[in-house]
Amino acid sequence: MTQKLDAYFGEFGGMFVPELLVPALEQLEQEFIAAQNDPAFKEEFESLLKEYAGRPTPLTLTRNFSPNPLAKIYLKREDLLHGGAHKTNQVLGQALLTKRMGKSRVIAETGAGQHGVATALACALLGLKCRIYMGAKDCERQQPNVFRMKLMGAEVIPVDAGSGTLKDAVNEALRDWSATYEDSHYLLGTAAGPHPFPTLVREFQKMIGIEAKEQIVQAEGKLPDYVVACVGGGSNAIGMFADFIDEKDVKLVGVEPGGHGLSTLKHGATICKGTKGILHGAVTYIMQDDDGQIEESYSVSAGLDYPAVGPQHAYLHATGRAQYVAATDEQALDAFQTLCRCEGIIPALESSHALAHALEIAKAATEETVIVVNLSGRGDKDLAHVHRVLEQGGHYE
């Protein structure tokens, strides 16, 4: 081993996994470093992003969404990416790494099903065997995505253990991997988990922010005042933030799932309300009781329903470089409907949390303010679920 990446972001991160998985993670780290220095790898990745996935994605200035004429709200349109969300970006990168390592099988966890769909499509494209672990409750909430994965040849395993959501799917994927690492790659879906995943996923997602920066400077002649993204595990947010971190005048805001409200127990706002701990391989903010037992998170959106968060977000919070807030289910559902009506765009429920907070920033603006929101995915997958929730909650206007 020659070169190594830092496994920590300040006090957050690390590689807290069984000894058995260390060689597999260290192999991944080495292969990732080699690939980053290999022009052929970069060329193949970029060509897939462009010709298969449809990059670059546009930056759209909303016409009617902003409630305040002083505030301009731009959307980074990851919803238009093939697969329907930003997930496709990094999955293509990791699938190429899988091939590079000579592995033939991919395992992955999925919450909303977006990462599962992205993994399934990349595996179909690149001829890899694919098994997706998905919480049983999430399979129920996200039926269309289960069907999509199966159509593209993936095997979908519902996980009943624990809360039957993303956290349990991660546990099960890790268990699978500890028996199969010789021929299998664990294609983790977010910028969380053990080193090197938080770094690797960020690097394979950071084109979102790089493009958005160019596009906003083109449109406005300057950097934005705010960059806003939703945070579950945190991959779309870190992809969006990465290229803005050194631009100190740009406020970075991560929006966590506030569920029924931060004063209740039903939320998934790990940075806003969680405490430091170790889950899924990293020291980060997690939802836990006083003994260290992991508590179940809750969100109307399956993709944000996760009781931990990527360690770099924990670090950006601890250092004050980024601000983390929460939007409740109700606020997200309102923003979801507002974007549909105002712009003719159906956003993912996850991204609707970011939209909800962008509306708050816009309302409060007393001078010209430019806000860029990462519209991380489209809402087709959520239609049945939102329909049901709205009928029950009487939010139809």
Place this chain on the structure above:
Amino acid sequence: MSNRYNQMFTKLKEQKQGAFVPFVTIGDPNLATSLDIIKGLIDGGADALELGIPYSDPIADGPTIQKANIRALEAKVTPKDCFELIKQVREYNADIPIGLLLYSNLIFAKGLDSFYGLCADVGIDSVLVADVPARESAPFKQMAEKHEIDAIFIAPPNGSEKSLKQIAEKGSGYTYLLSRAGVTGTETVANMPIETVIAALNTYNAPPALLGFGISQPEHVKAAIESGAAGAISGSAVVKLIEKNLDNPAAMVAQITEFVRVMKAATQTD
């Protein structure tokens, strides 16, 4: 460090025996029965005990031990209860080495210093943290040493020469040798031979190796010792006897005691 592991290995060597070490999750299926079970393990002839503290997300465990964790958590067993129970076990037997096997967040939540301090207070000899590999072990090992607790490391079958050397140097008490990849459970049997890993561990003067994962039959114990391990650890096979007898605690304890007796008998080498 306590001297209990050394004394155990010395005594077993004289008697030409390997060690048999059963594992159970503390509080499975509830605290009262769990204490009876653990006394049963001792009565059956266990040379040392490996005990788990129930945790919500046991990623290194297969279905059997996952269920044990769930049963104990459903019985509202807390880490505090576990320490109380271990104190009682220590009162029951002053000499048997007691090892804890648990996940890092339970230690982190308590604070490393207080956690290892508590271990020392109740007479625990060693701590193995399932999700802390050698490369992350420094703060854990430091507190273990401060409180004279042996830090146990896992030697994986895929370990490089370099990582086995590291494990040998860092560990004390015993070395937890994995018989195979994967998670705990009898679904996949132990994959012997493990002679090459043992040879490497011996080269670097690692503490004696106990073989674990997939050990459910007396033949597995015998084979482990013949391959050069100092003994064997069996968890899921014991826990299955709990699962099978949930409605009959007396039969549960009797069957577990008998299981330990049979497994222990297989440790005699001549």
